[in-house]
Amino acid sequence: xxxxxxxxxxxxxxxEEYIEEIRPLWDTHWxxxxxxxxxxxxxxxxxxxxxxxxxxxxxGHMALELxxxxxxxxxxxxxxPFTFASTTHAIVRNGLEPVFCDINSEDYxxxxxxxxxxxxxxxxxxxxxxxxxxxxxVEEIERIAKKHxxxxxxDAAHTFGVKYKDSGIGCFGDASIYSFHATKVFNTIEGGAVxxxxxxxGLNLYRLKNFGIRGPEVVDGIGANAKMNEFQAAMGxxxxxxxxxxxxxxxxxxxxxxxxxxxxxxxxxxSIQQDVLPNYSYFPVVFDNKAFGATRNEVxxxxxxxxxxxxxxxxxxxxxxxxxxxxxxxxLTPVALNISKRVLTLPLFADLKIEDVDxxxxxxxxxxxxx
Ligand SMILES: *Cc1c(COP(=O)(O)O)cnc(C)c1O
Numbered sequence: 094x095x096x097x098x099x100x101x102x103x104x105x106x107x108x109e110e111y112i113e114e115i116r117p118l119w120d121t122h123w124x125x126x127x128x129x130x131x132x133x134x135x136x137x138x139x140x141x142x143x144x145x146x147x148x149x150x151x152x153g154h155m156a157l158e159l160x161x162x163x164x165x166x167x168x169x170x171x172x173x174p175f176t177f178a179s180t181t182h183a184i185v186r187n188g189l190e191p192v193f194c195d196i197n198s199e200d201y202x203x204x205x206x207x208x209x210x211x212x213x214x215x216x217x218x219x220x221x222x223x224x225x226x227x228x229x230x231v232e233e234i235e236r237i238a239k240k241h242x243x244x245x246x247x248d249a250a251h252t253f254g255v256k257y258k259d260s261g262i263g264c265f266g267d268a269s270i271y272s273f274h275a276t277k278v279f280n281t282i283e284g285g286a287v288x289x290x291x292x293x294x295g296l297n298l299y300r301l302k303n304f305g306i307r308g309p310e311v312v313d314g315i316g317a318n319a320k321m322n323e324f325q326a327a328m329g330x331x332x333x334x335x336x337x338x339x340x341x342x343x344x345x346x347x348x349x350x351x352x353x354x355x356x357x358x359x360x361x362x363x364s365i366q367q368d369v370l371p372n373y374s375y376f377p378v379v380f381d382n383k384a385f386g387a388t389r390n391e392v393x394x395x396x397x398x399x400x401x402x403x404x405x406x407x408x409x410x411x412x413x414x415x416x417x418x419x420x421x422x423x424x425l426t427p428v429a430l431n432i433s434k435r436v437l438t439l440p441l442f443a444d445l446k447i448e449d450v451d452x453x454x455x456x457x458x459x460x461x462x463x464x
Contacts, residue, residue: 098449100404102442103275104339106331114327123323126303130326134281137333142254142271143261144288146295149326150302153250153272153285155319157183160268160287161220163297164244168215171243173203174412174421175429176222179272180248181411184220192216193412195426200227200366201377204428208237218244223252223262224407225438226374228366231257231265238266246270250285253278254340256370263288273329278343278374279336281329284321342443343373349447350376350439353454359385376439377406378457379432386463389435395462401453406438 105111118124125131131149139147150156161170161183169190172180184191192211197204203221219238221229229247238245245266249255253271255262263269273284289295297314300307305314332339354362361379365371380389387395389405396403410433412421423430439453456462 095400098401098440098445098453100402100406100438100440101276102444103280104278104332104335104443106328106335110331110334111328114331115324118323118327125320125322127320128323128326130323130330131321134321134326134329134333137330138286141333141336142263142288143256144263144269145290146292147263147286147288148295148298148302149321150285150287151319151321151325152283153270153274153277154179154183155302155317156272156285156287157246157248157270158186159298159301159317159319160246160270160289161187161189161218163294163301164218164246164267166217166244168217169213170218170220171208171211171216172220173222173224173429174410174423174426175201175407175433176224176248176411177250177407178411178414179250180220180222181414189217190215191412191421193421193426193429196224196429196432198428198432201225201432202227202229203234205230205233205237208234209241212237212241212243216241216243218246220246220248221266222248222250223255225363225377226251226255226372227363228252228255228257228262228369235265249288250274250277251374252372253374254336254370254372258368259370261288264290267291268294273325278340278372279329279332281321281325281332284325284329339443340372343441345447346441346443346445346450347373347376349450350441350454353451354378354457357385357458359383373441375406376441377436378439379435380437381435389437392457392462393437395459396453396456399452399456401440401456403440404438405433405436408433408436 247269249269250272268289273281301316302319305316359381
């Protein structure tokens with residue numbers, strides 16, 4: 094039996110390289126609270142991601158939750174249900190009401206033609222998702238936000254290092270959040286960041302990740318604890334040294350999938366958007382059951398029988414989660430619902446072997462798999 098292939102595999106530096114990076118911590122005994130490694134990684138990421146300001150967090154979710162809190166929003170927030178639980182939860186956990194906008198069937202990001210109909214006098218922000226590394230229609234979102242005086246916070250968890258028209262993806266909107274979780278293109282084991290323009294917002298955000306403490310004797314924010322520690326930052330410093338190689342290896346895997354799965358009836362494969370420098374983070378395939386001759390679930394199961402774990406990412410939609418007790422009408426996001434039933438993300442990571450990509454594609458395309 095061949096070794097199990099998971100949907101992703103964490104990038105790691107060499108063992109010795111990491112040990113060298115954490116060695117100074119045994120001299121300083123400074124393990125967290127915005128230490129030297131934290132500051133070094135923050136400076137390097139600001140540069141690499143080409144953003145005006147950046148603030149590091151313990152994980153991407155807390156980055157998003159506290160970025161929303163630091164905006165001081167009220168009422169309703171427009172977002173999409175075709176995303177990871179984190180996006181919707183961050184809105185709800187801030188006491189705000191998510192209003193779900195449908196996605197477009199081209200790149201699965203928010204359908205900007207449907208945003209304005211959802212805006213009312215309680216709307217305070219838009220939280221769009223650059224899903225699978227696809228860039229939202231940032232120009233149109235900016236136009237709508239300006240016109241209606243709304244804040245925009247991008248969930249950029251999938252777009253590490255992505256550029257749009259030569260700008261870092263974190264330059265758009267009022268803030269963007271990144272995830273550096275083990276499963277993402279760049280990882281700090283767990284980790285995340287917020288990029289932003291406004292320095293006043295940055296100061297609020299900084300306090301909120303450290304209990305809302307303003308000074309030794311003044312606590313004027315109801316903050317949380319979401320600081321990235323020195324071991325996480327050291328992992329990030331090491332991984333960042335190799336990030337361009339890792340993305341290049343991902344590109345090769347991605348292109349092999351494209352080669353193998355192009356021009357197959359009943360399969361929609363991703364494409365690189367215009368003016369976008371991609372990071373090859375995911376490979377979502379959408380099946381047309383009739384034309385292809387097999388359903389998404391059948392392909393998923395067939396891969397699993399062959400020790401290959403793909404993911405129904407994003408299924409189910411966040412607006413159908415049990416925790417919301419039927420509060421949201423999934424009929425209002427029909428495109429998202431349709432895609433979520435037919436999409437499968439295939440294994441994609443830097444060290445995935447080209448022969449394994451071929452093997453995965455052969456299983457997907459095999460005649461016995463289809464009727
Ligand atoms: C991974 C992810 C997050 C949350 O990031 P964590 O670092 O795991 O907390 C948020 N949104 C999206 C779309 C994600 O994929």
